Amino acid sequence: MSDNGKLLGVSLGKETLNEWLGQIKSATSPALIPEIIAHGIDGKTIVEIDIREFPVKPVSTRGRYYKRVASSNHALSSGEIADLYMQSLQLSWDAYEASGYTVDQLSVAKIQHFLRLVNQHGRFAVDESDPYAALQKLHYLKNGHPSWAALLLFADEPLRHNVHIGRFKTPDMIIDDRQFTDTLFEVVEQSMKFIVSYISVAFEFDGSIQRKERFGYPLAALREALLNAIVHRSYTDPNDIQIKIFDDKIMIFSPGTLYGNISVADIQTDNYCSSLRNKLVAEGFYLINAIEKYGSGFIRIRRALKDYPEVQFDVQEFQGGVMATFSNKSSQLEVATPQVTPQVTPQVEQLLAVIQGEMTRQELMAVLGLKDRKHFADAYLKPALVEGKIKMTYPDKPNSRLQKYRLTHAG
Numbered sequence: 500m501s502d503n504g505k506l507l508g509v510s511l512g513k514e515t516l517n518e519w520l521g522q523i524k525s526a527t528s529p530a531l532i533p534e535i536i537a538h539g540i541d542g543k544t545i546v547e548i549d550i551r552e553f554p555v556k557p558v559s560t561r562g563r564y565y566k567r568v569a570s571s572n573h574a575l576s577s578g579e580i581a582d583l584y585m586q587s588l589q590l591s592w593d594a595y596e597a598s599g600y601t602v603d604q605l606s607v608a609k610i611q612h613f614l615r616l617v618n619q620h621g622r623f624a625v626d627e628s629d630p631y632a633a634l635q636k637l638h639y640l641k642n643g644h645p646s647w648a649a650l651l652l653f654a655d656e657p658l659r660h661n662v663h664i665g666r667f668k669t670p671d672m673i674i675d676d677r678q679f680t681d682t683l684f685e686v687v688e689q690s691m692k693f694i695v696s697y698i699s700v701a702f703e704f705d706g707s708i709q710r711k712e713r714f715g716y717p718l719a720a721l722r723e724a725l726l727n728a729i730v731h732r733s734y735t736d737p738n739d740i741q742i743k744i745f746d747d748k749i750m751i752f753s754p755g756t757l758y759g760n761i762s763v764a765d766i767q768t769d770n771y772c773s774s775l776r777n778k779l780v781a782e783g784f785y786l787i788n789a790i791e792k793y794g795s796g797f798i799r800i801r802r803a804l805k806d807y808p809e810v811q812f813d814v815q816e817f818q819g820g821v822m823a824t825f826s827n828k829s830s831q832l833e834v835a836t837p838q839v840t841p842q843v844t845p846q847v848e849q850l851l852a853v854i855q856g857e858m859t860r861q862e863l864m865a866v867l868g869l870k871d872r873k874h875f876a877d878a879y880l881k882p883a884l885v886e887g888k889i890k891m892t893y894p895d896k897p898n899s900r901l902q903k904y905r906l907t908h909a910g
Contacts, residue, residue, distance in 0.1 A: 508543030516546070523548075528559045556583045576819065578733055578755065582776065586759060591778035592735060593648035596641040602631060605645055606655040609682060610634060613653065616787040623786050637786075639779060648779030651734065657681045661739040662690045662729070666697045666885065668746070672894055675881050678739075683729055683780065687789070690729075690742065691722055696877075697744050697885060716749065716810055716825055720803035724823045726789060727796045728753035730781050736819070746885075748826040756816050763814055766797045846878045847888060851910050857892055857903040883910070 501507055516535045524530045533550040557564045557580055564575040575583070585592060610630040617625050625633040634640045639649040650658055657680055665676035675697075679689045699715040728740050733755025741752040757763065759774025775781050784790045791799065797814070804812055811826045853866045860872075860880070869875045883889045888910035892903040 506541060506543050506545070508540075508545055511537060511544055511546070519546075519548070523550075526560050528562070529553065529555060531558060556586070578736055578819070581735060582733070582755075582758060586774065591775065593651065593777040593779045594638065594641075594646055596644050597647045597650050600645050600650060602640065602643065602645055604655055605634075605649060605653045606682075609653045609655075609684075613684070613783070613787065620786070620788040622788065637779075637782070639783075646779060647734070648777065648783065651683050651777075651780055652783050654682055657686075660732075660734055662686055662742065663739045664690060664693050664742040664744070666744045666881070668884070668894075673897065674884050675876075684783075684787075684789075687722075687725060687729055690725055694721060694725070694742065694744065694749070715827055717803040717807050720800045720807075720810075720812070721749065721825065723796050723800050723803070724751050724825070726784065728821075728823070730784055730790065731755070731758065731776055732820075733776060738820070747828075748824055750825075751823045752817065752820050753823075754820045756819060757821060763816060766814060769798050769801075771797075844878070844882060847883045847886065850879045850883050851888055851906065854889065854904065854906050854910075857905045859903050863904065880904070 516537065520533065520535055524532055531550055531553060533548050536547045536549070538545050538547060557575060564580050565572040566575055566579075567573075581592070584590075607630055610633075611627065614625050614627045614630060614633050617623055618627065623637075625636065627633065631640065634649060634653075635643075639646055639652070645653075651660070659680055662679045663676070664679070666674045668674055677693055679686045679693075681689060695714070695718065698718075698721075701713050701715075725742075728751050732740060732753040736754035738754040740754065741750075743750045755776065757766070758776040761771060761773060765771040781790070790796065800812060804810055809828045811828065813824045813826070815822050815824075849867060850863065853863065858866075860875070863879075864870070864872070864875050867875070867879070869879075880889075884891070886909075887907055889904045890907050891897060892905065893899045893901060896902070
């Protein structure tokens with residue numbers, strides 16, 4: 500066909516169709532064998548090359564793998580290739596036997612705790628008297644050996660898949676950061692506890708005797724986003740889950756792009772169908788009622804945000820992963836909660852009362868009669884910095900041995 504739609508046709512030799520079939524077959528792996536048929540139309544010859552959908556994906560051409568995006572071809576990454584292969588075979592990476600590991604490397608205490616929760620929530624019935632038989636029944640053991648999911652959930656010595664969390668004052672000024680390396684049920688709780696410790700909380704009074712706490716972000720939505728990051732991340736990607744907490748936003752990055760045929764546009768609707776990258780990991784969280792039915796996480800986030808009109812939620816695919824961002828519009832917060840009194844802890848008040856001019860950490864601890872550096876940092880120093888009550892003399896070098904602290908105007 501010409502560009503203006505005119506039928507031009509092709510010229511065929513005796514072996515042309517066989518040559519084309521051979522070229523396609525030799526250039527693809529697994530080899531594709533299309534059906535090639537010549538047709539005569541208006542005195543012209545056209546050729547129909549019919550290539551049916553191949554059951555195992557992806558198919559390479561000359562050793563390379565591509566996907567079509569708009570009007571151009573993009574090379575697939577090794578992670579995307581592996582994901583497509585397992586999707587086409589309806590397999591899950593975490594269901595494979597973990598080569599080189601034995602059941603002795605699983606924590607019996609963690610397994611028993613999991614089984615108690617499974618029976619407690621009633622989504623499945625297991626025999627708690629024989630932990631390994633129960634894991635075999637739930638497909639966490641393969642031929643008597645642990646699957647990757649079993650190690651992620653129950654390993655005595657956790658695999659090194661980290662959740663790295665930082666509290667930032669500015670993009671290049673870190674007030675506090677932690678790295679959690681643990682089995683997945685535990686790391687959810689550790690991470691959530693750290694996040695909550697750096698979220699502002701206020702108190703509302705509605706005329707009743709009891710005051711009501713109102714956090715700066717809906718905790719249910721944050722927990723759901725954290726669970727999505729941990730349950731659905733790519734565990735074949737060596738990068739960490741990264742969480743950055745700023746004054747006005749919280750960003751959660753999970754390695755691995757959205758799985759299957761789902762897109763960012765799809766998850767912004769209430770009728771999307773999810774594909775599970777880690778089927779057994781997701782099953783474990785489902786059985787203990789940590790997550791609801793698959794594919795409803797973003798729906799629950801939007802539901803939790805209805806009472807927080809000042810918080811905006813965005814999702815994007817970013818640098819080989821998924822970035823979920825909660826942004827707090829402070830001007831709307833003031834309108835939405837006019838009867839809010841900010842919380843200043845007694846420890847921060849004590850710290851503010853003793854600062855004279857510029858003082859070192861050691862001087863402040865001595866005046867307050869404290870000896871535990873971690874307790875001083877967590878209960879006194881960091882909250883005062885986050886609330887803007889004090890500031891560093893060397894803010895670009897937070898760990899400098901010459902660092903001192905002084906009151907701000909707010910302090």
